[in-house]
Amino acid sequence: MSKLLLKNARYIVSCDxxxxxxxxxxxxxxxxxxxxxxxxxxxxxxxxxxSSMAVYPGLIxxxxxxxxxxxxxxxxxxxxxLFPWLVALYDVWKNxxxxxxxxxxxxxxxxxxxxxCTTCFDHHYVFPAQAGDxxxxxxxxxxxxxxxxxxxxGSMDLSQKDGGLPPDTVVQSIDAIMEDSxxxxxxxxxxxxxxMHQVALAPCSPFSVxxxxxxxxxxxxxxxxxxxxxxxxxxxxxxxxxxxQFGMRPLAYMHSLGWTGPDVWYAHGIHFNGDELRQLAETGxxxxxxxxxxxxxxxxxxxxxxxxxxxxxxxxxxxGSASNDGSNLLEELRVAYLLHRLTWGRExxxxxxxxxxxxxxxxxxxxxxxxxxxxxxxxxxxxxVRLDRLELAGAQFDPMSMLGTVGLKGPVDYTLVNGxxxxxxGELVSADEAELSAQANETVRRYLNRF
Ligand SMILES: [Zn+2]
Numbered sequence: 001m002s003k004l005l006l007k008n009a010r011y012i013v014s015c016d017x018x019x020x021x022x023x024x025x026x027x028x029x030x031x032x033x034x035x036x037x038x039x040x041x042x043x044x045x046x047x048x049x050x051s052s053m054a055v056y057p058g059l060i061x062x063x064x065x066x067x068x069x070x071x072x073x074x075x076x077x078x079x080x081x082l083f084p085w086l087v088a089l090y091d092v093w094k095n096x097x098x099x100x101x102x103x104x105x106x107x108x109x110x111x112x113x114x115x116x117c118t119t120c121f122d123h124h125y126v127f128p129a130q131a132g133d134x135x136x137x138x139x140x141x142x143x144x145x146x147x148x149x150x151x152x153x154g155s156m157d158l159s160q161k162d163g164g165l166p167p168d169t170v171v172q173s174i175d176a177i178m179e180d181s182x183x184x185x186x187x188x189x190x191x192x193x194x195x196m197h198q199v200a201l202a203p204c205s206p207f208s209v210x211x212x213x214x215x216x217x218x219x220x221x222x223x224x225x226x227x228x229x230x231x232x233x234x235x236x237x238x239x240x241x242x243x244x245q246f247g248m249r250p251l252a253y254m255h256s257l258g259w260t261g262p263d264v265w266y267a268h269g270i271h272f273n274g275d276e277l278r279q280l281a282e283t284g285x286x287x288x289x290x291x292x293x294x295x296x297x298x299x300x301x302x303x304x305x306x307x308x309x310x311x312x313x314x315x316x317x318x319x320g321s322a323s324n325d326g327s328n329l330l331e332e333l334r335v336a337y338l339l340h341r342l343t344w345g346r347e348x349x350x351x352x353x354x355x356x357x358x359x360x361x362x363x364x365x366x367x368x369x370x371x372x373x374x375x376x377x378x379x380x381x382x383x384x385v386r387l388d389r390l391e392l393a394g395a396q397f398d399p400m401s402m403l404g405t406v407g408l409k410g411p412v413d414y415t416l417v418n419g420x421x422x423x424x425x426g427e428l429v430s431a432d433e434a435e436l437s438a439q440a441n442e443t444v445r446r447y448l449n450r451f
Pocket of ligand 1: 063064065123231267319320
């Protein structure tokens with residue numbers, strides 16, 4: 001048993017049920033959980049002086065494709081929209097292997113942690129034959145940098161010859177997908193409180209998988225007690241595809257296959273109409289909002305104010321690195337704030353609304369009640385920001401909204417995951433960043449040379 005005290009924190013933005021803002025208070029962590037928050041001083045084995053810092057709940061990323069880190073900023077695809085962008089990049093991604101997945105995960109998770117994100121969900125759906133155990137490689141990377149990690153067993157079974165977008169070599173049979181999904185859930189999924197490892201089932205998208213694969217994935221996920229995730233309503237092209245192929249709009253199609261409910265969340269969710277937004281709220285089906293990717297791929301603007309009003313479960317996400325091109329959820333929060341101010345004016349979410357989307361909202365999408373706010377009994381996942389840095393001078397009247405309204409330029413000072421400091425003074429604790437970066441660039445050269 002060990003006790004860590006964050007002593008005399010200037011602010012603790014709890015995001016708890018009462019939106020409590022603590023001033024000049026102490027936060028005591030016992031092992032991996034928060035034991036106490038309040039003005040009384042507590043005994044501890046280790047103390048961090050937090051008198052010049054604001055403490056926030058760890059951010060939770062609800063949609064990513066970490067492997068895409070190594071196909072960022074490629075000139076060939078920068079001007080494209082989603083469908084042609086995917087077709088061009090599948091030619092790179094069909095060559096990925098365990099080393100690419102492992103090193104890209106280390107880099108992406110490192111960047112997430114340095115920017116206050118403590119839990120990451122990754123949507124991995126490219127499994128070339130003989131590529132190795134890609135999901136095990138991701139979990140090992142998460143362990144090395146200290147991130148709470150939700151992986152997915154993604155899948156594709158509709159290749160170009162069947163009217164899909166991916167090449168033949170990266171699609172698999174439904175039987176192979178189901179078998180590997182069961183194996184990964186058995187080996188890696190831990191449903192307990194404070195779990196560091198979970199697995200969801202996540203077929204790629206309605207236009208790269210068959211209806212049978214979607215239906216069977218939903219049945220298997222429910223029999224195993226794991227969650228369901230995919231891309232829905234990202235572009236008008238997708239809407240056109242499901243209307244032409246199945247005579248239904250995307251949400252009606254997904255609903256017909258069992259893909260609505262409180263155990264389901266979609267990435268993007270841009271092109272829903274009013275009735276569909278109400279259906280999402282009524283069924284508890286969630287949306288991972290990815291504003292930077294949506295802007296970069298010219299996909300559209302998610303109807304966040306209406307979703308909040310209706311009670312649609314809503315989280316924040318960076319999406320894949322190749323459509324972002326980064327892994328910084330704090331930047332995403334700030335950009336979301338600006339995008340919605342531009343789009344909706346006075347209806348736009350506040351900076352604090354966006355912080356809650358990125359913490360409590362995201363936790364709900366991942367089905368977790370032990371992360372997303374700071375209160376006793378919750379996991380000790382948090383980050384800390386020194387308020388005496390130059391770029392925050394004069395900006396501290398509203399620490400609850402500050403990350404949206406002012407934004408943070410540069411890494412956070414501390415990040416703790418499950419009670420353990422994983423970022424200290426803005427740097428990763430358990431990995432040499434220069435070494436990670438050099439190894440990553442060496443892998444990228446080899447990987448892209450095959451392209
Ligand atoms: Zn995505």
